[in-house]
Amino acid sequence: xxxxxxxxxxxxxxxxxxxxxxxxxxxxxxxxxxxxxxxxxxxxxxxxxxxxxxxxxxxxxxxxxxxxxxxxxxxxxxxxxxxxxxxxxxxxxxxxxxxxxxxxxxxxxxxxxxxxxxxxxxxxxxxxxxxxxxxxxxxxxxxxxxxxxxxxxxxxxxxxxxxxxxxxxxxxxxxxxxxxxxxxxxxxxxxxxxxxxxxxxxxxxxxxxxxxxxxxxxxxxxxxxxxxxxxxxxxxxxxxxxxxxxxxxxxxxxxxxxxxxxxxxxxxxxxxxxxxxxxxxxxxxxxxxxxxxxxxxxxxxxxxxxxxxxxxxxxxxxxxxxxxxxxxxxxxxxxxxxxxxxxxxxxxxxxxxxxxxxxxxxxxxxxxxxxxxxxxxxxxxxxxxxxxxxxxxxxxxxxxxxxxxxxxxxxxxxxxxxxxxxxxxxxxxxxxxxxxxxxxxxxxxxxxxxxxxxxxxxxxxxxxxxxxxxxxxxxxxxxxxxxxxxxxxxxxxxxxxxxxxxxxxxxxxxxxxxxxxxxxxxxxxxxxxxxxxxxxxxxxxxxxxxxxxxxxxxxxxxxxxxxxxxxxxxxxxxxxxxxxxxxxxxxxxxxxxxxxxxxxxxxxxxxxxxxxxxxxxxxxxxxxxxxxxxxxxxxxxxxxxxxxxxxxxxxxxxxxxxxxxxxxxxxxxxxxxxxxxxxxxxxxxxxxxxxxxxxxxxxxxxxxxxxxxxxxxxxxxxxxxxxxxxxxxxxxxxxxxxxxxxx
Amino acid sequence: xxxxxxxxxxxxxxxxxxxxxxxxxxxxxxxxxxxxxxxxxxxxxxxxxxxxxxxxxxxxxxxxxxxxxxxxxxxxxxxxxxxxxxxxxxxxxxxxxxxxxxxxxxxxxxxxxxxxxxxxxxxxxxxxxxxxxxxxxxxxxxxxxxxxxxxxxxxx
Numbered sequence: 063x064x065x066x067x068x069x070x071x072x073x074x075x076x077x078x079x080x081x082x083x084x085x086x087x088x089x090x091x092x093x094x095x096x097x098x099x100x101x102x103x104x105x106x107x108x109x110x111x112x113x114x115x116x117x118x119x120x121x122x123x124x125x126x127x128x129x130x131x132x133x134x135x136x137x138x139x140x141x142x143x144x145x146x147x148x149x150x151x152x153x154x155x156x157x158x159x160x161x162x163x164x165x166x167x168x169x170x171x172x173x174x175x176x177x178x179x180x181x182x183x184x185x186x187x188x189x190x191x192x193x194x195x196x197x198x199x200x201x202x203x204x205x206x207x208x209x210x211x212x213x214x215x216x217x218x219x220x221x222x223x224x225x226x227x228x229x230x231x232x233x234x235x236x237x238x239x240x241x242x243x244x245x246x247x248x249x250x251x252x253x254x255x256x257x258x259x260x261x262x263x264x265x266x267x268x269x270x271x272x273x274x275x276x277x278x279x280x281x282x283x284x285x286x287x288x289x290x291x292x293x294x295x296x297x298x299x300x301x302x303x304x305x306x307x308x309x310x311x312x313x314x315x316x317x318x319x320x321x322x323x324x325x326x327x328x329x330x331x332x333x334x335x336x337x338x339x340x341x342x343x344x345x346x347x348x349x350x351x352x353x354x355x356x357x358x359x360x361x362x363x364x365x366x367x368x369x370x371x372x373x374x375x376x377x378x379x380x381x382x383x384x385x386x387x388x389x390x391x392x393x394x395x396x397x398x399x400x401x402x403x404x405x406x407x408x409x410x411x412x413x414x415x416x417x418x419x420x421x422x423x424x425x426x427x428x429x430x431x432x433x434x435x436x437x438x439x440x441x442x443x444x445x446x447x448x449x450x451x452x453x454x455x456x457x458x459x460x461x462x463x464x465x466x467x468x469x470x471x472x473x474x475x476x477x478x479x480x481x482x483x484x485x486x487x488x489x490x491x492x493x494x495x496x497x498x499x500x501x502x503x504x505x506x507x508x509x510x511x512x513x514x515x516x517x518x519x520x521x522x523x524x525x526x527x528x529x530x531x532x533x534x535x536x537x538x539x540x541x542x543x544x545x546x547x548x549x550x551x552x553x554x555x556x557x558x559x560x561x562x563x564x565x566x567x568x569x570x571x572x573x574x575x576x577x578x579x580x581x582x583x584x585x586x587x588x589x590x591x592x593x594x595x596x597x598x599x600x601x602x603x604x605x606x607x608x609x610x611x612x613x614x615x616x617x618x619x620x621x622x623x624x625x626x627x628x629x630x631x632x633x634x635x636x637x638x639x640x641x642x643x644x645x646x647x648x649x650x651x652x653x654x655x656x657x658x659x660x661x662x663x664x665x666x667x668x669x670x671x672x673x674x675x676x677x678x679x680x681x682x683x684x685x686x687x688x689x690x691x692x693x694x695x696x697x698x699x700x701x702x703x704x705x706x707x708x709x710x711x712x713x714x715x716x717x718x719x720x721x722x723x724x725x726x727x728x729x730x731x732x733x734x735x736x737x738x739x740x741x742x743x744x745x746x747x748x749x750x751x752x753x754x755x756x757x758x759x760x761x762x763x764x765x766x767x768x769x770x771x772x773x774x775x776x777x778x779x780x781x782x783x784x785x786x787x788x789x790x791x792x793x794x795x796x797x798x799x800x801x802x803x804x805x
Numbered sequence: 806x807x808x809x810x811x812x813x814x815x816x817x818x819x820x821x822x823x824x825x826x827x828x829x830x831x832x833x834x835x836x837x838x839x840x841x842x843x844x845x846x847x848x849x850x851x852x853x854x855x856x857x858x859x860x861x862x863x864x865x866x867x868x869x870x871x872x873x874x875x876x877x878x879x880x881x882x883x884x885x886x887x888x889x890x891x892x893x894x895x896x897x898x899x900x901x902x903x904x905x906x907x908x909x910x911x912x913x914x915x916x917x918x919x920x921x922x923x924x925x926x927x928x929x930x931x932x933x934x935x936x937x938x939x940x941x942x943x944x945x946x947x948x949x950x951x952x953x954x955x956x957x958x959x960x961x
């Protein structure tokens with residue numbers, strides 16, 4: 063690229079830039095851009111520019127720059143399908159670059175089931191804009207009307223026959239310097255050949271043959287290895303340390319201390335691990351955590367920042383007067399860990415006042431600003447490059463580990479790889495916080511629900527604040543990026559049913575015992591657990607079949623279709639048509655339904671369980687899912703996601719729970735924080751409803767939100783006992799069985 | 806003092822070095838041989854992400870001292886099969902698209918391959934028991950079971 067063309071283009075873009083729009087230099091690339099070599103000036107990352115997302119090189123290779131990243135969900139394969147489809151190029155021409163602050167537009171963190179719904183649709187519009195512009199260029203060159211042209215695998219042909227011209231020829235030196243047209247004509251779904259098909263995932267073969275580059279495998283020349291020594295108590299301070307013993311370890315380089323952040327650095331990984339065990343650190347006593355057995359009382363008595371009514375209909379006070387009997391129940395949901403199988407890992411390099419991190423973070427762009435704040439750098443002096451890590455189900459330890467690697471790299475002036483040990487991951491990833499829910503309903507003589515009120519006690523962090531403070535900033539006492547509470551109501555909670563008098567009040571708590579963050583379907587999982595279990599309690603109290611009570615109160619045709627498809631899939635028979643098992647082993651089934659966040663993906667679930675009345679053990683045998691997320695991009699990928707939602711959340715529902723002392727987390731490995739294992743994994747049966755002409759909605763979380771209530775309702779069906787506290791471990795189930803009336 | 810350990814890895818004679826003879830095999834394979842099929846998961850033999858074959862049997866390399874594998878025959882995921890010549894279990898995992906994040910998959914494949922080498926035509930319950938000590942947090946279990954049953958058919 064010559065200076066002249068750069069200057070000319072800049073001037074043109076400067077002219078186009080109205081109203082303070084960001085002007086970024088732009089590549090006239092006829093060569094492929096490689097993530098490792100491209101310079102900032104080479105490429106726009108503007109989110110409203112086609113070239114922010116798409117480049118086509120001289121060989122016809124299409125590069126898609128995606129701000130959304132692969133967290134093991136298959137989203138990047140699906141996004142490649144969307145781009146290839148809309149551009150009308152073969153899928154194998156499309157390469158993906160993900161989550162690199164220097165190369166990809168900021169599409170927001172990869173969370174909230176928005177990778178396809180938001181991120182994919184931005185890329186679809188960029189691709190449609192590009193295709194239309196290239197067709198126009200072809201029409202001009204071939205001197206034919208644009209609507210006589212068709213395109214197949216990047217070659218434009220006139221329907222009248224005759225001339226052909228390729229994207230490569232059309233792109234030429236002009237590349238794709240244009241604004242994304244939000245109203246660009248999209249391909250008619252009936253013409254789709256790539257979207258809607260079960261394309262195999264692109265990352266899987268390398269993961270099967272051991273050639274994949276996880277961040278844990280990432281290496282830089284001259285890279286050192288670090289391990290951190292986390293405090294003995296959550297807020298203990300480091301009084302002193304002694305690394306005399308470490309100096310006998312071959313390969314040991316030095317200790318790094320910054321406030322309460324203590325790390326050891328070595329030339330090889332095992333030396334770093336050995337040194338982290340050999341170093342002697344003295345921590346202050348700290349015992350500020352609540353008593354574990356009183357966790358929910360602690361939650362309920364925590365200081366409330368504000369109360370917020372998130373859903374309301376009619377007049378509940380009047381509704382309670384109309385009713386003849388009142389039902390009440392309280393539910394609680396345990397504190398849980400993300401528990402990635404691979405502990406967090408990051409590689410950091412600090413050179414000439416600039417930081418580069420290779421990170422498995424779900425939020426490269428947010429992390430860039432947080433790291434810059436922490437190290438008092440300008441954001442443009444920090445580059446975050448996403449490299450896949452182990453499964454990420456929310457804001458886990460990835461960003462914290464990256465922040466610690468960044469501090470260590472700055473201290474030692476050499477590239478460094480930091481991997482957490484298992485106890486770091488279980489002990490220091492931000493937790494899904496404990497939540498408590500209260501319900502009251504009033505029922506009239508005809509069994510109608512005249513009033514429904516619910517109260518949720520949950521912390522503002524993480525549900526109402528947009529980020530989680532970096533652990534290194536906390537430990538090292540470095541500047542923290544503030545996350546003010548959002549003034550807008552938290553969206554999406556509440557019931558999907560048309561009840562005449564209904565009110566949901568959320569009590570936003572100022573604090574929660576351990577640093578916390580979002581885990582898959584945050585807030586919704588807890589809320590739906592309470593909603594759907596309490597609805598079944600009403601169904602049982604009024605003698606209505608659980609399917610019927612849902613259908614009766616639903617005024618949404620897509621929701622009703624999902625329920626009817628599920629009824630057929632699970633071969634549901636009205637409750638009471640089979641007598642309850644009398645012996646020690648009791649079988650039952652429960653149904654639940656949700657429209658995710660009240661506005662998108664419809665899911666309904668039936669769980670079949672077996673309860674051992676003697677031991678209190680709950681085994682989930684089978685889970686049926688009917689699912690409508692609108693347009694399906696990749697049916698097999700969607701199956702994989704739904705299966706993952708189900709199995710992971712069965713684990714959360716029946717097993718998972720963080721334990722802690724007054725000082726720190728005590729469930730520090732898979733022995734003390736068990737998860738579901740193969741012998742107890744349920745069969746999963748799925749019915750997908752595809753609506754190609756609708757927009758695609760998120761699938762990463764919706765099914766998760768339904769699993770705890772489906773199991774609780776099945777346990778009631780089996781035994782007549784309500785389990786109201788997640789996880790449904792044997793002791794809890796036995797206590798519930800004792801409370802319940804016989805039969 | 807640096808110890809040297811001679812052994813066979815993926816069919817090749819190699820020499821590993823250990824300044825600390827208690828260093829687990831995992832680190833020697835990753836850091837000295839540049840292998841990356843097996844990963845550190847827990848360091849406690851609880852999850853299986855680090856599994857390799859030791860004379861054909863599944864072994865947790867995160868707790869096996871490198872000094873204890875002198876003269877041994879070790880096979881890692883890379884040595885089990887390749888894209889050009891996949892092991893039937895690897896092929897079955899691709900056919901079933903049996904991965905989400907994929908971090909645990911090394912252990913699933915190595916454990917299953919060792920199991921199927923000695924157990925022909927297992928029932929699904931036998932496969933579940935064989936993999937009971939391998940953890941996955943993404944919830945890929947139902948696909949992994951399908952993949953192992955598919956491989957079992959091929960290997961029968």
